[in-house]
Amino acid sequence: MEEISMHVLDIAENSTRAGSKLVEITITESTIEDTMTIEIDDDGSGMDQETIKLALDPFYTTKKVRRVGLGIPLLAQAARATGGFFSITSDQGKGTRVKAVFRLGHIDRQPLGRMDQTVMTLIAGNPEIDFVYRHKINGGSYLFDTRELRGMLEDVPVNHADVINFIGKNIREGIAELAAKSG
Amino acid sequence: MAKLKIDDLKKIKERVQAENALREGDRRVRVTVHMGTCGIAAGARSVMNTLMDEIDESKVSDVMVTTSGCMGLCSREPEITVEILGQDPIVYENVNENKMRQIFKRHILQGEIQTPFVLARGKEQA
Numbered sequence: 385m386e387e388i389s390m391h392v393l394d395i396a397e398n399s400t401r402a403g404s405k406l407v408e409i410t411i412t413e414s415t416i417e418d419t420m421t422i423e424i425d426d427d428g429s430g431m432d433q434e435t436i437k438l439a440l441d442p443f444y445t446t447k448k449v450r451r452v453g454l455g456i457p458l459l460a461q462a463a464r465a466t467g468g469f470f471s472i473t474s475d476q477g478k479g480t481r482v483k484a485v486f487r488l489g490h491i492d493r494q495p496l497g498r499m500d501q502t503v504m505t506l507i508a509g510n511p512e513i514d515f516v517y518r519h520k521i522n523g524g525s526y527l528f529d530t531r532e533l534r535g536m537l538e539d540v541p542v543n544h545a546d547v548i549n550f551i552g553k554n555i556r557e558g559i560a561e562l563a564a565k566s567g
Numbered sequence: 568m569a570k571l572k573i574d575d576l577k578k579i580k581e582r583v584q585a586e587n588a589l590r591e592g593d594r595r596v597r598v599t600v601h602m603g604t605c606g607i608a609a610g611a612r613s614v615m616n617t618l619m620d621e622i623d624e625s626k627v628s629d630v631m632v633t634t635s636g637c638m639g640l641c642s643r644e645p646e647i648t649v650e651i652l653g654q655d656p657i658v659y660e661n662v663n664e665n666k667m668r669q670i671f672k673r674h675i676l677q678g679e680i681q682t683p684f685v686l687a688r689g690k691e692q693a
């Protein structure tokens with residue numbers, strides 16, 4: 385993946401397919417700690433130990449030879465390549481948390497890239513799911529929450545093209561403001 | 568969100584509500600961008616974004632955009648499916664930003680299928 389935000393999209397798409405009602409994405413950048421932390425939290429079906437093993441290991445197969453994608457190993461590899469780390473914690477029936485920590489200043493760290501496009505894409509494809517996007521840079525933070533929008537939209541769907549474009553603009557402006565304040 | 572932005576959202580809401588009051592039934596066009604791991608790695612998200620930009624610029628309000636998982640043809644990604652009401656779905660392959668603009672202007676707005684980019688047609692493929 386060219387951008388970390390593309391991994392975020394891929395991992396959050398897993399959450400949407402796991403029957404989640406709420407998916408929370410948190411990006412935390414700390415210059416002092418030299419970290420960029422990505423967390424994707426959902427309240428979906430969760431995974432058992434076997435599935436976690438399967439999802440983490442690109443070469444792992446069961447007797448039945450199940451075909452799974454490479455989304456999770458790709459993100460884990462990208463984080464580790466910067467000297468960071470990766471973890472999945474999951475409770476069956478409760479949900480899943482995927483966490484990847486990148487070394488912020490590492491030369492192999494991909495750019496975060498277009499989080500606006502990632503969130504727009506998630507909402508466009510999954511209008512029935514709520515998404516929270518938090519972005520913290522050092523002390524400052526930005527927050528976007530579809531639940532806040534729904535109340536104001538009344539019967540207009542969140543995935544209407546005009547609303548999606550509004551969301552993208554809101555995120556771009558919010559992040560630019562945050563970066564200017566905290567950079 | 569800031570107060571000003573809430574006002575913008577209100578305007579969008581009122582406009583969409585007014586349009587919906589005029590329209591009967593379904594949206595005219597549905598575009599599905601395939602958003603599996605391979606699609607994302609191949610650029611599906613920027614195809615999606617280009618489509619949203621085209622909708623914004625052309626001011627059409629009868630095009631709905633959605634996403635789906637992988638169809639299993641990873642080497643042909645990014646793939647999109649265009650469904651115009653009353654017509655068979657068309658699946659396009661290896662879509663990029665330029666092809667997306669062309670598909671939007673020629674097929675979605677003017678109804679001409681862009682044959683060179685077509686992977687498959689017909690209901691069973693959608």
Ligand SMILES: Nc1ncnc2c1ncn2[C@@H]1O[C@H](COP(=O)(O)OP(=O)(O)O)[C@@H](O)[C@H]1O
Nearest residue numbers: 398399402428430431439452453454455456480
């Ligand atoms: N958030 C999640 N909740 C429940 N199951 C998940 C979640 N994320 C991943 N999985 C499981 O792990 C598998 C592997 O995920 P991934 O590596 O992203 O590949 P893919 O989704 O393309 O199969 C999924 O098919 C799914 O069974």
